[in-house]
Amino acid sequence: MIPGQDKELRLLDRASAEFAKKELRPAREENDKYPFGPFFDAVLEKAYSLDFFNLMLPEAQGGMGRGIQSLCVILYNLCQEDASLGGIIFTHAASQQVLLSAGAESLLKPTAADTAKTSLIAFPSFNNPGEVEPAVTAYKNSGGHLLSGSVEYLVLGGIAAKALIPARIEGKPGYSFFLTDLSHPGIQKSQPVLSLGLHACPAVDITLQKVNATLVGAEGGGDRYFNAMADQMHLAAAAMAAGIMKGSFKEAFDYCKAREQGGRKIINWSEMKMILADMALRVKCAEMMISRACLSADRREKGWEPCARAANLWVCAAACGLTTDGIQLLGGVGYMKDFGQEKRFRDAAQVQSLLGIARMKKIKFIEAMMR
Amino acid sequence: MISRREIKTHLNTPPRFDDMFLSLMAAPRLPKAMVKEIRRVVAIARKFNHSVVRPYALELDRKMQENPGFLPWDFVEKANEWGFYTMWIPKIFGGKGYSMPSLSYFMEEIGSACLAMANLIGVHYLGLASLSAAWNMKIMKRLCADVVDGEASRTPCLISLAITEPGAGTDVEEIELADRGNITCHAERVAGGYKLNGTKIFISNGHLSKWHIVIAYADLKKPSETTVSLAVKTGTPGFSFGRKERKMGQKGCPASELIFKDCFVPDELVLIDADQMSGFKRPVRESAMQMIHYVTAGTRAGVAAFAAGAARGAFEEALAFASQTRVEDKLLINHEWAQCLLAEMYKNYALSRLSYIESNYANGLYGSFRELQKKPMYYYYKLTPAGWLRKMFSSLMEKPAMTRIYRKMQMDGQTDAEILRTSGWGSLAKFAATDLGIKNCHLALEMMGQAGLRQDRRVEKILRDAKLLQIYEGTNQLNRLNLFNCLIAPDYPQAVVFDE
Ligand SMILES: Cc1cc2nc3c(=O)[nH]c(=O)nc-3n(C[C@H](O)[C@H](O)[C@H](O)COP(=O)(O)OP(=O)(O)OC[C@H]3O[C@@H](n4cnc5c(N)ncnc54)[C@H](O)[C@@H]3O)c2cc1C
Numbered sequence: 001m002i003p004g005q006d007k008e009l010r011l012l013d014r015a016s017a018e019f020a021k022k023e024l025r026p027a028r029e030e031n032d033k034y035p036f037g038p039f040f041d042a043v044l045e046k047a048y049s050l051d052f053f054n055l056m057l058p059e060a061q062g063g064m065g066r067g068i069q070s071l072c073v074i075l076y077n078l079c080q081e082d083a084s085l086g087g088i089i090f091t092h093a094a095s096q097q098v099l100l101s102a103g104a105e106s107l108l109k110p111t112a113a114d115t116a117k118t119s120l121i122a123f124p125s126f127n128n129p130g131e132v133e134p135a136v137t138a139y140k141n142s143g144g145h146l147l148s149g150s151v152e153y154l155v156l157g158g159i160a161a162k163a164l165i166p167a168r169i170e171g172k173p174g175y176s177f178f179l180t181d182l183s184h185p186g187i188q189k190s191q192p193v194l195s196l197g198l199h200a201c202p203a204v205d206i207t208l209q210k211v212n213a214t215l216v217g218a219e220g221g222g223d224r225y226f227n228a229m230a231d232q233m234h235l236a237a238a239a240m241a242a243g244i245m246k247g248s249f250k251e252a253f254d255y256c257k258a259r260e261q262g263g264r265k266i267i268n269w270s271e272m273k274m275i276l277a278d279m280a281l282r283v284k285c286a287e288m289m290i291s292r293a294c295l296s297a298d299r300r301e302k303g304w305e306p307c308a309r310a311a312n313l314w315v316c317a318a319a320c321g322l323t324t325d326g327i328q329l330l331g332g333v334g335y336m337k338d339f340g341q342e343k344r345f346r347d348a349a350q351v352q353s354l355l356g357i358a359r360m361k362k363i364k365f366i367e368a369m370m371r
Numbered sequence: 372m373i374s375r376r377e378i379k380t381h382l383n384t385p386p387r388f389d390d391m392f393l394s395l396m397a398a399p400r401l402p403k404a405m406v407k408e409i410r411r412v413v414a415i416a417r418k419f420n421h422s423v424v425r426p427y428a429l430e431l432d433r434k435m436q437e438n439p440g441f442l443p444w445d446f447v448e449k450a451n452e453w454g455f456y457t458m459w460i461p462k463i464f465g466g467k468g469y470s471m472p473s474l475s476y477f478m479e480e481i482g483s484a485c486l487a488m489a490n491l492i493g494v495h496y497l498g499l500a501s502l503s504a505a506w507n508m509k510i511m512k513r514l515c516a517d518v519v520d521g522e523a524s525r526t527p528c529l530i531s532l533a534i535t536e537p538g539a540g541t542d543v544e545e546i547e548l549a550d551r552g553n554i555t556c557h558a559e560r561v562a563g564g565y566k567l568n569g570t571k572i573f574i575s576n577g578h579l580s581k582w583h584i585v586i587a588y589a590d591l592k593k594p595s596e597t598t599v600s601l602a603v604k605t606g607t608p609g610f611s612f613g614r615k616e617r618k619m620g621q622k623g624c625p626a627s628e629l630i631f632k633d634c635f636v637p638d639e640l641v642l643i644d645a646d647q648m649s650g651f652k653r654p655v656r657e658s659a660m661q662m663i664h665y666v667t668a669g670t671r672a673g674v675a676a677f678a679a680g681a682a683r684g685a686f687e688e689a690l691a692f693a694s695q696t697r698v699e700d701k702l703l704i705n706h707e708w709a710q711c712l713l714a715e716m717y718k719n720y721a722l723s724r725l726s727y728i729e730s731n732y733a734n735g736l737y738g739s740f741r742e743l744q745k746k747p748m749y750y751y752y753k754l755t756p757a758g759w760l761r762k763m764f765s766s767l768m769e770k771p772a773m774t775r776i777y778r779k780m781q782m783d784g785q786t787d788a789e790i791l792r793t794s795g796w797g798s799l800a801k802f803a804a805t806d807l808g809i810k811n812c813h814l815a816l817e818m819m820g821q822a823g824l825r826q827d828r829r830v831e832k833i834l835r836d837a838k839l840l841q842i843y844e845g846t847n848q849l850n851r852l853n854l855f856n857c858l859i860a861p862d863y864p865q866a867v868v869f870d871e
Contacts, residue, residue, distance in 0.1 A: 036437045126821035131698050153821045194433060196816075196824045196831035261541045262869060263551030270871055271848055320813050327619075327838060331540050331846055332573045335619055335839055342619035342838075349816050349834065350824055357820035359708060360698065 001076040001239065002291040012070055015050060016077040023047075024082040029337055031084060031200045035192040039159065040085075040200055041117075047085055048116035052078075053092055056232075061105050067298035068232045068308075072239035072290055079243025080250070081340070083347040086240045087201030088120070090354065091155045093236065095121035095164045097229035098177055102217025107179055120160035122182065126153055126203075128230070128356030129166035130223045134175050136167035136208060138215075145169075146210045147178060157182065157204040158192050165213065166222050174220035178213035186211040197343070197350030230355050231305045234312035235293055237354040241319035242286040244351065248326030248344045249279045255330050255339075266329075275325050282322050286315045309365050316358065319348035385862045390792055397732035402749040405470055412473040415453075416480030423449050428485035428623075432832055435622035440615070442578055443623050444527075447491060451527035455492050457519050460499065461743065462757045463764040464515035470749070471669065471740045472731040475676035479724060482680020483687070486836035487623030489677050494575040494624070497670050497844075498530030500739070501584040504662045505600050505642035506777040512768040514582050514602060521581070531580040533571035533629050540573075543586065544667070544845045545853070546660040547869045549594040556631070558587035558599040558644075564637040565589075565599060565644075570613065570630050575843070577627025578612055581605050585629070589645065598659040600642040609634030620835030650775070652783045661782060664794035664857075667844060668738050671797035672730035674844045675804035679723035681837035682804070682811040686716040688830045689815040692822055703818070712818055716811050723804035730793075730800035737785065738793035788861075795857030798850035805840040805847060812837055 001013070023043050024031075031040045047053070055070050057063020064070070071093060079086040099108050099121075136149035147167055157163060165178050182189075186209040192202040217225055253276060256267035266272050293311040296304040323345040327334035334341045352358050373381075382388035389396070427446065434441055450456065459474050460466020474496060482489040495518075502511055514530060521528030534543050542552030556569030567587055577583070582604055589597035603610055613628030648658045690713055693703040703709050734740040743749060752760065767773050812834035816823040823830045841847045852868055860866040 124821070126824065132820070133697060133700070153825070194436070194826035196826075196834065260553060261539070262548040271852075275848075324809060324838070324841075328841060328846065328848070332535065332842055335842055337617040337619070345838065346619070346831075346835065349813065349831075353816065353820045353824060357698065358817040359712065360820075363708065 001073050001242070001287055004291075004295075008066075009070055009073060012055075012066075013073050013077065016052070016074040017080075019047065019050065020078045020081040024078065024085060028082045028340055028343065031082065032337075032343055034200045034202060035194070039202075043085065044088065044116045047089070048119075052089055053116065053119070054096075056093060057096055057108065058100075058105065061108050062111070067294070068235050069291075069294035069298050071236050072294050075236055075239040076243040076246070076290075079240045079347075080247035082200075082343075083240055083244055083351065084198045084200035086243065087198040087351075088156060090233070090236055090240060091123050091125040091201065092120050094125050094229055094233050094355075095123040097233060098123075098164055098225045099179070099216060101225045101228035102177065102221060104179075104216045107214070107216070117159060118161050120156050120162075121179075122154050122156040122160040122163035124151055124153055124166070125155045125355065126353050128226065128360065129175050130226060131356055131360050134166040134168055136165055138167040138169045138176065138178060138213065140169075143212065145178060145213050145215055147180060147208045147213045148210055150205065150207045152205050153193060153203045154206050155201065155203045157206055158189060158202055163206075164216065165208075166226075167213075169219055172220050175222040176219050177216040177222050177225060179216055180208075180211055180213040182206075184208075184211045195350065197346035197348070231308055232297060233355060234361075235290060235297060235308045237351055238286070238290050238293075238308075238312040238315040240354075241316045241348060241351045242283070242290055244344045244348045245279075245283050245286055245315075245319045245322045248323045248341060248348075249276075249283050251339060251341055251344075252276065252279065252326050252329040255333075259330075272329065275329060279322050279325055282318045286318060289315065306365065306368060309361065309368070312355075313358075313361060313365060316348075316352040320352055323348040389788075390795075390858060393729050393732040393736065393796065397736050400736075400744075400746070402744070402746045404753060405472070405744075405749065408470060409473045409476050412469060412477050413480055416477045419453055419455075420480060420484040423453075424481060424484040424488050428488060429826060429829065429832065431485075431487065431623040433826065439617050439622075442625060443491065444579070446488060446623065447527045447529065447579055448525065450488075450492050451522055451525065454522060456495055456527060456529065457522050459496055460515050460518060462752055462755075462760045463768070464512055465519035465757070465761060466515060468752055468757070470744065472728075472735060472744075475673055475727050475731055478673055478676040479680045479683070479727075482677040483683040484680075485623070486677055486681055486833070486840075487621040489680060490575055490621055490624040491579070493673055493677065494531060495529045495580075496673070497575075497666075498532045498580065498582065498584050500666045500670055501532045501534075501586075501600070502530060502602065502642065503739075504666045506774060506781055507642045508768045508773045508777060509771075510602055510640060510642055512765070517581065527579075528582070529576055529580040530582045530584065531574050531576045532584050532586075533574045533577070534586040535571060535573050537570060537572050541846060541849050543594075544663065544849055545869065546595045546656060546663065549588075550592075552594075554588055554591055554594045556585075556587040557591055558589050558601065558636075560589060561635070564635055565601060565641060567601065567603070567609070567631040567634040567636055570628060572628050573616060573626045573843070574629050575624055575626055577629055578615060578625045583629060584642070585631070595656045595659060597645050598648075598662075599644040600662075601636045602640040602642055603631075603634065603636055604640075607634055607636070619838065620832065621839050651778065658782065661785070661790055664790050664797075665739055665781075665785075668730070668793035668797035669734050669740070671801035671844050671850065672727045672734065674840055675723060675727035675730065675800035678801075678804035678808035678837065678840045679720055679727060681808035681833050681840065682716070682720035682723045684833045685808075685811040685815040685830055685837075686713070686720055688823075688828060688833070689713065689716060689818050692819045692828070696822070709818060712814060716814055719807040719811050719814075723807045726800035726803045730796040733793045733796040737789035739781075742781070791857040791861060795854050798845075798853040798857070801844060802841075802847040802850040802854075805837070808837040808840055809834070
């Protein structure tokens with residue numbers, strides 16, 4: 001990512017890169033054992049104290065008031081080493097963005113006493129509720145709404161205090177978002193769902209029975225808020241994928257310079273150079289594409305939304321291919337846990353599904369152009 | 372219109388007819404009963420999938436994530452009970468004598484349900500293929516008898532192949548590279564046998580196997596001319612297991628480190644060495660490469676069959692998802708784009724299958740399957756009661772003359788063109804099918820969104836498992852180069868491989 005001349009952005013760039021190297025890289029393999037190993041609470045709290053979680057929240061709400069570029073720079077750096085923390089930040093930011101686009105910022109004021117765990121908002125960030133209908137129904141009652149039904153793959157549902165849940169209001173078209181307290185006795189949570197990637201950004205399935213919830217924004221406004229959030233957050237997902245790509249390329253490049261086969265460094269076999277060149281090209285293109293799209297988004301240039309979505313679609317697909325090669329260049333060791341390559345391969349495929357079914361995102365992209 | 376000579380000339384001009392139309396040449400020669408046999412094998416595999424593999428595959432994967440030290444003896448015992456470790460051992464050695472091509476169809480079936488479990492069965496046959504490549508009939512008889520006994524006594528006896536070393540993976544798969552590489556597994560000639568020193572890594576089923584076919588070298592400066600193939604039993608003094616790798620996928624199948632420290636292997640367990648190879652018509656170096664071609668031409672088709680299974684498994688999960696899930700208020704299976712994507716995935720797995728079948732045809736016509744696939748031989752072995760066969764051949768197998776005859780037939784009987792054709796097709800099948808396997812997993816994930824990410828929906832496991840197929844049995848890069856070497860370069864004398 002290209003942080004440009006913005007001083008604050010450069011600081012964020014450096015801070016997040018250092019954090020990734022110091023806090024994430026050494027324990028990457030350990031942290032990835034979750035749910036069969038401990039959760040990395042301490043790292044999460046440290047990241048929270050560095051304000052990685054409230055970057056895009058307006059200053060009036062106690063955030064840093066930065067644009068999408070700042071979030072992307074941070075995610076890009078973190079995900080080079082370990083994308084799980086990136087997944088947590090992404091999910092929380094997605095919840096915040098939905099609340100902001102719904103004009104519900106009053107629900108979002110972090111306090112000095114907050115910790116990551118008390119302020120995180122769980123969100124089904126791999127699903128677009130406009131595509132796969134929510135299985136939760138909201139019923140009006142005197143104090144607000146009661147939710148009943150089930151949510152699959154609620155990201156952070158096992159560790160956060162609150163959740164943003166899409167639900168259909170009985171008898172009304174479309175869907176709406178509701179904020180609810182996850183400690184409500186009507187909520188049953190599953191064990192963490194064993195998943196492909198981002199193991200330390202866990203999800204659970206939940207069932208709700210008459211759970212009190214606060215409507216966010218207008219009734220039936222869910223799709224509108226989701227799309228407003230997604231326009232920006234597509235770039236954040238792309239930045240995660242690009243970080244994973246960069247990490248995979250760097251690891252492969254270093255390995256190929258050190259490993260010998262056939263009496264020479266394997267980087268000197270021209271087929272290896274060819275694959276490495278393809279990887280490097282994709283990394284560069286991803287960096288440029290996201291940087292430009294971020295600029296466009298933060299300046300609200302005309303047509304910034306399709307740029308953001310195009311960047312997401314291209315970069316996430318490229319990351320899946322690139323990380324496959326990233327393992328391949330290391331041969332057998334690339335398949336093992338000792339290097340980060342296998343994790344990046346899994347994480348890239350996981351990130352591609354953020355915000356919904358990858359193929360449906362393509363359909364949406366062209367349909368938006370048709371309008 | 373065209374003379375016989377012209378026909379011969381035109382068909383021998385590249386691309387050669389014989390390199391291209393293997394199925395056409397093979398189909399009329401196939402014993403009819405083989406089709407019935409393959410149908411039976413596929414049905415057995417499906418029954419096994421239904422009663423053993425599917426109910427346990429996800430649980431085993433989860434168990435291994437929770438406790439990487441676990442060894443899946445429970446599954447191996449089940450496979451042993453079902454007779455899978457002797458099913459493809461020839462009847463003269465006490466096995467059930469199913470034809471070798473039927474193994475690939477079996478592997479696709481099991482692979483479509485769980486690649487780790489397919490490997491727990493299939494790698495045993497990689498060991499057996501390496502054992503048989505030396506055509507040392509006496510040792511083959513001994514090891515096969517152990518496997519057969521293991522089935523009868525319900526104490527599974529598996530065979531692994533150990534060739535990869537920490538410093539040499541690609542280099543030990545290609546003789547051209549071996550002498551330039553960093554090979555360290557040393558077999559020193561001593562009175563009465565060899566003294567083995569060195570380490571082998573990533574050995575599938577290592578911790579579970581009773582016998583290991585270990586490839587070592589008498590002169591580390593000249594590995595290509597001093598290859599030694601040894602049978603080493605678990606428990607032999609000087610041989611121990613090291614670490615068990617923590618892999619991304621195929622978690623149910625251990626990959627082991629094998630450590631040899633002054634491990635004495637007596638002559639009666641030396642499968643072949645340079646002295647014995649010097650009796651072949653080709654120079655030792657070429658014979659060593661021929662043995663690699665001989666084994667990998669068959670086993671790479673086997674990996675392609677695993678991959679066809681992976682491609683199919685991913686397709687089946689995506690199809691199930693599409694037929695049950697409503698997207699934008701319509702079943703996904705009724706979105707046109709989804710129909711085209713499913714068709715693409717179907718095509719990918721069908722092409723994977725065709726690639727291994729074609730490669731098997733090459734082996735049936737020109738390679739390791741040739742002998743037992745000739746109609747008279749096939750029916751003779753099929754119809755003669757196993758007891759008679761064993762009685763007839765048992766003492767013969769002990770005679771060094773048998774080893775000599777078989778080696779003459781198998782090794783010297785193969786022409787250079789046949790070696791290249793079988794090996795080239797093995798590589799083609801391997802990298803084509805394994806790339807398509809990964810492709811289908813990615814396509815399934817693109818269609819399934821968050822459902823595809825969950826271990827309980829299987830696709831994510833298939834992706835993790837399938838990635839290995841692009842790496843072992845030679846990386847797909849090495850296999851591309853081997854295809855070039857075998858099927859393209861021979862017509863271009865100016866082409867040199869591994870020497871840029
Ligand atoms: C889980 C697992 C199970 C396995 N099971 C077995 C087993 O049962 N028995 C066994 O003996 N082995 C086994 N292997 C080893 C496997 O066959 C090797 O990993 C494989 O051959 C690659 O070797 P390597 O890992 O040393 O990679 P390397 O040879 O170091 O290759 C690294 C990279 O360099 C490339 N490369 C190397 N040389 C060249 C060249 N000349 N030109 C172009 N590119 C080149 C490769 O394609 C690869 O991309 C297993 C491996 C794994 C991961």
